[in-house]
Amino acid sequence: MSRVHTVLGPIAAEELGLVAVHEHIGYGMPGSELDTQWWKTPEQRYGETVPKLRQFAEYSRGYGGATFVDATGICNGRDVDYYQSLSAKTGVHIVAATGFVGGDTALRFFAEASVDYLMRQFVHEITVGIGNTGGKAGIIKVGVSRGFRMKELDLRIYRAAARAALLTGVPIFTHLAVDVEPALAVFAEEGLPLDRVLFGHADDGVSQGKVNEEAILGGGGRIGFDTFGYDLELPDPPFWGRHRRERLEHFLRLIGEGHLDQVLASADANCSPLGWPGVEGHTVNYIYEQLIPDLRQEGIDEATIHRVFVTNPAEFLTLTTN
Amino acid sequence: MLKDPTAPHHPQARGGPLQRGHAHTVLGPVPADSLGVVAVHEALLSVVPGAEHGYDISMDRADIFEVLAAKLRAFKAAGGGTVVDSTGMFHGRDVPLLENLSRATGVHVVASTGMGPEENLGGYFLTPQTNPPTPWPAEKFADLFGREVTEGMVVPRVERRGAAGLVATTGTRGGLTPTDESLFRGAARAAVATGVPVSIRYGADAVAELELVLAEGLPADRVVVGDLDRAGAVAAGWPAAVAERGAYVAIDHVGRNDDDAFVRDADRAALVAELVAAGHAHRVLLSGNAVGVAKGHAPYELPYAHALTAFAPLLAARGVGDADIQQILVANPRDLLAVR
Numbered sequence: 001m002s003r004v005h006t007v008l009g010p011i012a013a014e015e016l017g018l019v020a021v022h023e024h025i026g027y028g029m030p031g032s033e034l035d036t037q038w039w040k041t042p043e044q045r046y047g048e049t050v051p052k053l054r055q056f057a058e059y060s061r062g063y064g065g066a067t068f069v070d071a072t073g074i075c076n077g078r079d080v081d082y083y084q085s086l087s088a089k090t091g092v093h094i095v096a097a098t099g100f101v102g103g104d105t106a107l108r109f110f111a112e113a114s115v116d117y118l119m120r121q122f123v124h125e126i127t128v129g130i131g132n133t134g135g136k137a138g139i140i141k142v143g144v145s146r147g148f149r150m151k152e153l154d155l156r157i158y159r160a161a162a163r164a165a166l167l168t169g170v171p172i173f174t175h176l177a178v179d180v181e182p183a184l185a186v187f188a189e190e191g192l193p194l195d196r197v198l199f200g201h202a203d204d205g206v207s208q209g210k211v212n213e214e215a216i217l218g219g220g221g222r223i224g225f226d227t228f229g230y231d232l233e234l235p236d237p238p239f240w241g242r243h244r245r246e247r248l249e250h251f252l253r254l255i256g257e258g259h260l261d262q263v264l265a266s267a268d269a270n271c272s273p274l275g276w277p278g279v280e281g282h283t284v285n286y287i288y289e290q291l292i293p294d295l296r297q298e299g300i301d302e303a304t305i306h307r308v309f310v311t312n313p314a315e316f317l318t319l320t321t322n
Numbered sequence: 323m324l325k326d327p328t329a330p331h332h333p334q335a336r337g338g339p340l341q342r343g344h345a346h347t348v349l350g351p352v353p354a355d356s357l358g359v360v361a362v363h364e365a366l367l368s369v370v371p372g373a374e375h376g377y378d379i380s381m382d383r384a385d386i387f388e389v390l391a392a393k394l395r396a397f398k399a400a401g402g403g404t405v406v407d408s409t410g411m412f413h414g415r416d417v418p419l420l421e422n423l424s425r426a427t428g429v430h431v432v433a434s435t436g437m438g439p440e441e442n443l444g445g446y447f448l449t450p451q452t453n454p455p456t457p458w459p460a461e462k463f464a465d466l467f468g469r470e471v472t473e474g475m476v477v478p479r480v481e482r483r484g485a486a487g488l489v490a491t492t493g494t495r496g497g498l499t500p501t502d503e504s505l506f507r508g509a510a511r512a513a514v515a516t517g518v519p520v521s522i523r524y525g526a527d528a529v530a531e532l533e534l535v536l537a538e539g540l541p542a543d544r545v546v547v548g549d550l551d552r553a554g555a556v557a558a559g560w561p562a563a564v565a566e567r568g569a570y571v572a573i574d575h576v577g578r579n580d581d582d583a584f585v586r587d588a589d590r591a592a593l594v595a596e597l598v599a600a601g602h603a604h605r606v607l608l609s610g611n612a613v614g615v616a617k618g619h620a621p622y623e624l625p626y627a628h629a630l631t632a633f634a635p636l637l638a639a640r641g642v643g644d645a646d647i648q649q650i651l652v653a654n655p656r657d658l659l660a661v662r
Contacts, residue, residue, distance in 0.1 A: 029451065030372070031444025033478035034411060035466065040479075074375050075444070104449045107372025108441055109618045124377035131375070146449045206453070239453035274479075276451050 004317045005126065005138030005170065006067075006093045007083045016093060017065025019313035020056070020284045022173060022200055022226035022266040024273075025049060025070055025086065025094070028077040030107050032275025040272065045082075048272035052283045053090040059288040063310060067093040068284060069266075069317070071173065071200075073100040073141040074121075075107045077274040080133040095138035095317065098125035099161055101175045102143035103153030111153055118160030119167075126168040138317060140165055142183075143175025143200075148210055150182045158183050162190035169319035173198040173224065178210040184219060193220065198264055198316060200224035203250060205232065205242035217259055222316060225251045226266035229286035230279065238279060248294055255304065264316065265291065265308055345659035346471070346487035346518065347404070347430045348420045357430055358403020360655030361626050363521065363548050363574040363609035365616075366390055366407045366423070366431070369414030371442050373618025381617065387419065390614045393626060394427040400627035404430035404655070406609075408490045408521055408548075411435045411467075413442060414617060417475050417483040432487035432659060435470035436509050437463075439494040439525065440501040448501065457501045463508025464515070471516035487659055489513050492548075493525020498534075506531060510538035510545075517662040521572075523548035528560040532569055542568030546607060546658060551575050551593070556585050561593060565602035570658055574609040577628040591636040594650070603646040607654055608633060 002013040026045070032038055040048075053068065060066030072078045080096050087094040099122060100106045110118065125137040140161040145151045150158075161172050172192075174183070177199035187194060194216070202211045203225040216223055231237060231244040254263055267286040270278045287309070295305060344351035367386055373379050397405060409415055415433060424431040437443055447463075449455040467489050474482030489509040493502050506522060513520040520540065524531045528547050535545055550561045551573045561571045573594060579586045585593070597606050612624040625631070634647050 029444060029446035029449070031412065031446035034444075034476055035446070036469070036476065036482070075372055104445045107370075107444060109370045109372035109376060111372075111441075121377050128377075146455045238451075275446055 028275025098137035099141035122164035354660035370618030435486035460507035464511035467512035
């Protein structure tokens with residue numbers, strides 16, 4: 001049986017349709033909820049979010065479904081009952097994550113927790129549910145703290161995530177693919193096959209030259225080109241932006257080198273950001289409005305597009321049975 | 323038209339001359355001389371940041387209310403008037419809960435803004451989404467804390483409520499980190515701007531850290547220095563030094579007799595008697611650092627009235643007069659909490 005956890009319950013992987021594998025309904029650093037400059041009324045939040053998801057569903061009709069994987073970790077404004085209402089009303093499947101964007105987004109309670117406690121937290125959110133929502137996490141988020149160096153807390157979270165992934169069968173995706181060697185060592189020690197790990201943000205502007213693609217790909221890991229749309233051509237690009245052409249060529253190069261089965265793509269957009277201004281006009285629909293047309297223009301065929309956005313993520317998200 | 327959720331909730335929350343002589347409670351300003359016996363350094367609901375998301379942590383609101391209400395009623399029955407929840411804005415503070423507890427029990431509750439030490443902060447303040455991720459400076463903390471007085475305390479992403487009555491921060495035990503220093507300076511600036519007092523639980527050096535907040539132009543009698551019954555503070559003579567500098571001395575672990583980091587009650591009583599004899603009765607505050615409900619850390623079951631019921635008699639036995647005891651339990655917190 002091929003199952004994927006969405007916030008409204010398990011669905012067959014065949015029902016996922018087109019998958020945006022690294023997105024955010026709304027992301028805010030822990031503590032940003034105290035700063036009223038970012039607050040929005042519920043009307044505003046739904047108003048900014050629902051049309052984007054409905055458009056995403058509409059664009060995805062031909063793929064048999066639309067799936068939005070939310071990469072917002074614990075303490076970052078993850079809001080599962082809100083996701084459930086959005087999913088129910090728009091028809092977009094939403095996969096929620098357990099885990100943390102990085103050690104520096106884990107609040108003190110978790111920063112001081114043992115590997116075993118963190119593992120139990122992740123397993124609980126995958127097998128029982130997140131908070132009182134009943135919604136189960138379908139993926140585990142881990143990541144590298146600011147500074148491009150893996151910290152002790154980051155690695156503690158990676159190890160707990162590896163153990164929880166092995167026990168429950170959900171995959172792991174990472175915030176940043178830099179300083180990957182310690183992560184690869186943890187996964188090897190824990191016995192987690194690397195095709196269960198998506199090393200994300202390998203395409204962002206500030207990570208270039210710091211990602212050991214050979215080690216990731218050679219080990220069978222998956223590589224995320226998941227900041228598509230954070231282009232330096234924007235009027236006010238974020239610091240992690242990159243020239244559009246350069247990112248696209250990087251992506252095409254990996255496909256050309258035979259790594260099609262190991263690449264995934266997404267836009268990492270916020271429907272309605274929670275603790276930062278976001279990037280005006282950048283939405284999950286960049287995938288349809290810019291990226292897929294760009295790929296077609298480069299001569300990428302529909303089978304390849306299907307592989308990147310449908311088959312690869314379906315294989316990745318499907319719960320493994322051990 | 324629905325209201326702007328960031329707008330001030332209580333008209334009284336706005337600063338101004340009407341508040342002079344009044345303390346900000348969660349139900350609005352009250353004349354400071356009606357606060358009665360005040361426990362200045364206590365916690366009502368205390369949640370280690372993030373613990374509310376812990377899979378094994380129950381946040382049953384009805385249970386929490388019931389436990390806290392019973393403790394506040396016991397405090398009142400023992401002669402208590404006001405509990406100051408000095409946990410700041412990011413350690414479980416739930417303003418509507420505090421309001422309803424105050425309404426239900428008749429105990430005045432003063433809530434605090436502020437944060438600290440650094441390890442209790444969220445990444446928003448420490449590694450913001452800027453390049454490089456520069457931690458927040460003092461002026462930004464001053465603005466964040468000050469608005470919790472002038473515009474009202476936040477219910478995160480929902481609304482502002484009444485005014486904070488105190489800015490509370492704590493230093494890292496090993497010594498202030500640069501962000502701790504920003505928190506201390508920011509707290510002092512917010513107090514200067516709004517007229518509420520500041521509480522600092524010192525990190526490593528009570529006197530130097532007091533000087534840090536005084537350097538922001540805050541009068542010494544607007545500051546309470548907490549944790550002065552730590553063994554190191556007593557050995558260093560900091561309680562008297564803080565009093566001489568004109569700030570309030572909080573002997574605020576009254577009832578704790580099983581922790582070598584602190585002196586015992588007998589020593590606390592001797593210390594208070596010495597301070598009174600040295601003419602500092604108007605600078606001493608007593609409290610227990612009781613925790614009403616603890617989430618994510620060990621419970622600490624101490625009645626809020628402990629200083630009043632169990633410790634005050636020890637002072638009397640050491641010759642501290644009734645007038646001085648009343649000064650310490652009633653008049654000093656009244657003067658501290660009255661907004662200037």
